[in-house]
Amino acid sequence: MPLPTGPKRRYLVDGTVAVGLAVLVLSGLTSYSEAYLAEAARRPDAWLTVLLLLQTLPLALRRRFPTSILATVQLAWMVEVALEYPGTLSIFGIGVALHAVGSNLPASRSRIVALVSIGTLLLWTGIGVLSYEDVGPDSLLSTGAFGLFTWLLGREVFQRQLRTEELEQRAYAAERDREERAERAVREERIRIARELHDVVAHQMTVMTVQAAAARRTLRRDIDKAAGALEAVEQAGHEALNEMRRLLGLLRTSEVERHTPQPGLARISQLVAQLEEAGLSVEVIVEGEKREVPPGIDLNAFRIIQESLTNALKHGGPDTRATVRLVYRPEHITIEVTDNGRGAAEGLGAAEANGQGLVGMRERAALLAGEFAAGPRRGGGYRVWAHLPLGTR
Numbered sequence: 001m002p003l004p005t006g007p008k009r010r011y012l013v014d015g016t017v018a019v020g021l022a023v024l025v026l027s028g029l030t031s032y033s034e035a036y037l038a039e040a041a042r043r044p045d046a047w048l049t050v051l052l053l054l055q056t057l058p059l060a061l062r063r064r065f066p067t068s069i070l071a072t073v074q075l076a077w078m079v080e081v082a083l084e085y086p087g088t089l090s091i092f093g094i095g096v097a098l099h100a101v102g103s104n105l106p107a108s109r110s111r112i113v114a115l116v117s118i119g120t121l122l123l124w125t126g127i128g129v130l131s132y133e134d135v136g137p138d139s140l141l142s143t144g145a146f147g148l149f150t151w152l153l154g155r156e157v158f159q160r161q162l163r164t165e166e167l168e169q170r171a172y173a174a175e176r177d178r179e180e181r182a183e184r185a186v187r188e189e190r191i192r193i194a195r196e197l198h199d200v201v202a203h204q205m206t207v208m209t210v211q212a213a214a215a216r217r218t219l220r221r222d223i224d225k226a227a228g229a230l231e232a233v234e235q236a237g238h239e240a241l242n243e244m245r246r247l248l249g250l251l252r253t254s255e256v257e258r259h260t261p262q263p264g265l266a267r268i269s270q271l272v273a274q275l276e277e278a279g280l281s282v283e284v285i286v287e288g289e290k291r292e293v294p295p296g297i298d299l300n301a302f303r304i305i306q307e308s309l310t311n312a313l314k315h316g317g318p319d320t321r322a323t324v325r326l327v328y329r330p331e332h333i334t335i336e337v338t339d340n341g342r343g344a345a346e347g348l349g350a351a352e353a354n355g356q357g358l359v360g361m362r363e364r365a366a367l368l369a370g371e372f373a374a375g376p377r378r379g380g381g382y383r384v385w386a387h388l389p390l391g392t393r
Contacts (some may be wrong), residue, residue: 015060021058021096025089032086042084049297051080055093067113070097074117078124091143095150102154110155118147135277141259182359189363193300218350235258263306264298268324271306280313281321288328300364301335308384309359315343316382332370332389340381361386 029044052078056193062069080090094117100178103115125143128135129309215229263271272282293301305324320341327334358374361384371387377383 010058010063014063018057018060018062021059021093022053025052025056025093028089033212033302038164042086044086047083048080048085048088051076051085051308052088052090057088059093059096062097063104066097066100066104070101070113070117071096073097074120078120091146098147098150099154099157102151103157104154104239105158107155107158110158114147114151118151118366119150121147121310143344170301170327179325185359189360190367192360193364193367262294263302265302265304265305265326267297268305268326271302271309272324275309275322277382278313279318280309280316281319281322282309283321285323285325286328287325291328293333293390297333297368297390301333301386301388302384304335304361304364305337305386310338310342312339312382330390335384335386335388337384338377338381 026049029048032044055073058069058072072095077090077094080088090285098117101110105113112282121143123139125135125139127135129139140279172305212229212233215226215233218229219226272284275282305326309322309324312320316322316339320339321338322339323333325336325338327336361374362372365386368388370386372386374384375382
């Protein structure tokens with residue numbers, strides 16, 4: 001059976017402590033010798049048992065009612081002392097109650113309650129010192145030290161609880177902030193991708209419009225030329241429909257910004273030249289037969305390569321070398337960018353949390369129904385891999 005948690009566990013622990021202390025105190029009644037009892041003013045009886053239970057069992061509720069429990073336990077102890085029963089271990093109940101006052105009440109109230117309680121203990125002990133020869137002045141010191149120590153121990157627990165709660169709140173706030181920033185990064189990246197794809201689709205629509213107008217003008221004069229124009233319209237329509245399918249599900253804003261024509265894989269050589277001028281050595285390896293890919297895939301494949309190489313330049317350190325492997329297949333293209341630099345441990349994780357780098361690349365691959373993976377390489381460096389299906393043209 002699983003152990004209880006939360007408040008149930010707290011009450012179980014407190015109840016166990018109270019019952020255990022009661023058993024300990026009551027068991028001490030059997031340890032008196034007859035010689036000691038013969039000299040005692042009052043022998044143990046049922047009333048002493050009641051007083052001892054009042055000093056122990058209420059401790060089960062000490063966290064919920066610390067002040068009231070301390071008053072009950074201490075009053076029962078004072079009655080026990082006043083009736084001159086033989087000495088017992090019941091004063092430990094006062095120590096547990098003072099600890100609860102220190103660990104559960106605010107500072108100012110806790111100090112007042114502890115001051116009143118310890119002062120009363122010292123007063124009652126002082127009366128005993130004056131009234132009985134067998135009660136020495138050292139009892140004042142031990143009683144005061146005992147009460148002060150247990151209360152201070154409770155205050156330390158209280159402060160530790162406050163620090164723990166503060167750390168938990170900070171951790172919770174940091175986690176929420178991280179999640180919000182990650183969600184915002186994904187949302188902004190999807191909007192940016194949608195805008196880029198909007199330009200691609202708009203381009204295809206423009207081609208369709210122009211070719212359809214040309215076909216209309218030449219239909220009666222040159223049927224072959226009109227047929228070619230209509231074939232171009234058909235091809236552009238297929239490409240536009242494929243790109244529109246990839247737009248489904250994306251969040252869009254109402255305001256559409258104008259962009260310059262977007263780059264594609266044909267511009268990798270220009271990108272490599274720019275990065276080599278900045279200090280990054282790049283090798284490009286192309287496998288398979290180069291072929292024309294849909295504009296949306298062409299754009300996002302270029303962006304993945306661009307972002308991977310940019311991260312290698314930023315975080316790889318000096319003398320970093322990167323390799324771009326681009327594999328063309330009839331049904332898909334595969335991108336692999338590797339480097340030998342210091343890599344992600346210093347920069348890419350933070351970049352992802354801030355809405356750059358890996359978040360953008362992962363969203364681009366997901367948008368195209370592809371696969372994406374990134375992480376440190378065995379032996380050093382970093383690897384980015386993307387698998388993008390070409391779909392039906």
